[in-house]
Amino acid sequence: MVFSLALRFLRDREGAEELAQDVFLQLYRHFTRIESPAHATCWLRRAICHRSIDEVRKRKLRPRIGLDEVPEPAGKGSQPDPMLQSHIRKLVGSLPEKARMVVLLRYQEDLDPAEISEMLEMPVSTVKSHLHRSLALLRSKLRQEVCS
Amino acid sequence: MKKPFLLFAIILPLWGQGFDFKSLDKFDTLTQHKTKVTLDGDLLKLAARFLGGDDDKETASIKSLVDNLKGIYIRSWEFDRDGQYTQADIEPLRVYLDREKWSRIVESQDGREFSEVYVQRLPGDRFGGVAIISAEPRELTVVYISGVMNLSDLDKLEGNMGIPDIDLKKASKPPPKNKKEDEE
Amino acid sequence: MSFEDDLRAALRHEPAPTDFAAKVLSRTRAGWRRPAVWAIAAGITLAALAPPAVLEYRHRREERGLEAKRELFVALRITRAKLQQSRERVHRATARHIL
Numbered sequence: 170m171v172f173s174l175a176l177r178f179l180r181d182r183e184g185a186e187e188l189a190q191d192v193f194l195q196l197y198r199h200f201t202r203i204e205s206p207a208h209a210t211c212w213l214r215r216a217i218c219h220r221s222i223d224e225v226r227k228r229k230l231r232p233r234i235g236l237d238e239v240p241e242p243a244g245k246g247s248q249p250d251p252m253l254q255s256h257i258r259k260l261v262g263s264l265p266e267k268a269r270m271v272v273l274l275r276y277q278e279d280l281d282p283a284e285i286s287e288m289l290e291m292p293v294s295t296v297k298s299h300l301h302r303s304l305a306l307l308r309s310k311l312r313q314e315v316c317s
Numbered sequence: 318m319k320k321p322f323l324l325f326a327i328i329l330p331l332w333g334q335g336f337d338f339k340s341l342d343k344f345d346t347l348t349q350h351k352t353k354v355t356l357d358g359d360l361l362k363l364a365a366r367f368l369g370g371d372d373d374k375e376t377a378s379i380k381s382l383v384d385n386l387k388g389i390y391i392r393s394w395e396f397d398r399d400g401q402y403t404q405a406d407i408e409p410l411r412v413y414l415d416r417e418k419w420s421r422i423v424e425s426q427d428g429r430e431f432s433e434v435y436v437q438r439l440p441g442d443r444f445g446g447v448a449i450i451s452a453e454p455r456e457l458t459v460v461y462i463s464g465v466m467n468l469s470d471l472d473k474l475e476g477n478m479g480i481p482d483i484d485l486k487k488a489s490k491p492p493p494k495n496k497k498e499d500e501e
Numbered sequence: 502m503s504f505e506d507d508l509r510a511a512l513r514h515e516p517a518p519t520d521f522a523a524k525v526l527s528r529t530r531a532g533w534r535r536p537a538v539w540a541i542a543a544g545i546t547l548a549a550l551a552p553p554a555v556l557e558y559r560h561r562r563e564e565r566g567l568e569a570k571r572e573l574f575v576a577l578r579i580t581r582a583k584l585q586q587s588r589e590r591v592h593r594a595t596a597r598h599i600l
Contacts, residue, residue, distance in 0.1 A: 172517035254511035364569035369505040432587035
């Protein structure tokens, strides 16, 4: 979950691994505050969300290699349309940070808008607005690219 | 010419003693063309989660309806000939509904087809459930929906909600063979 | 499959590299000196890395969810059909009565 969220958000395997390690180390240092495995999961998810968003903002200040150039990780198992899924992941990666994280928490982590609102400390209406706009944008971009 | 079908919809309350849906399982052996849906508790919540609806008004409308439901039960059988069931088979259900104080708001007959719609009334303009009985000579359908609804929810149930129509008979039959494959 | 189903499929969990846990543990300062904490941290790290069993569970949950959604749509279609049928029968019966 932690690595996967970071990877989908940053679209950078090395960066995602580094960030995920940092988050687990943070957990280790604050371990005495953790009350249960469920608390740990929630804490980890929240930490990786906020750290990922911060990381992207830092990268904007010091540009790195283009994220689109990073090769897609190898697909595993049988998937209906690997090309389509790879393309969708790229499009998700092109969304603005907050919207991108909202989409990942909804469709990767299966959280509902109220849970996302709490995780990212934003109003539920803002979460829903991000979802609505992001889906419309993703659909439209996918349609354009399929047609072209 | 298509013969009329008898459809039974049976309303089965889930609370209180509850009606035993299994008493209708005997019809399963009389036909291969049947539709069964049982969505209650966690399964209904899971279905609601996967509805999405984040950018689709119609799906959001379905979701807002489903979020307040406790269970949805559908049983439908299509028989090859008349007389596969009798009124006596479904009378216990009517008796049960009557005992649980459900109100029959629709009772209509058209030749050999008849329909009954029941609701469980709650204070105000709300309902605790909807059940439908539709009967034809060769088809029996039971619909039971449990959960708090209002009049607009009932309208939604009768409306399109963006769900395309489906021919139940086609849905219950195996898909046709691909002609091209046969020719090859 | 709807677009949202495609999105879910595209965003399925990606497992961490196999040496991830070892790398995390090697970065902890205490290392072997606090074995109880080390063991607990390792447990949480391993549990949170989504081992194959957890991935399988999530995959099955997704399949169950999509199946439940399909059944829900079937149920709503049937309900609509029967309600409309009831209404039509009432209209026909009323029309005959008037005539």
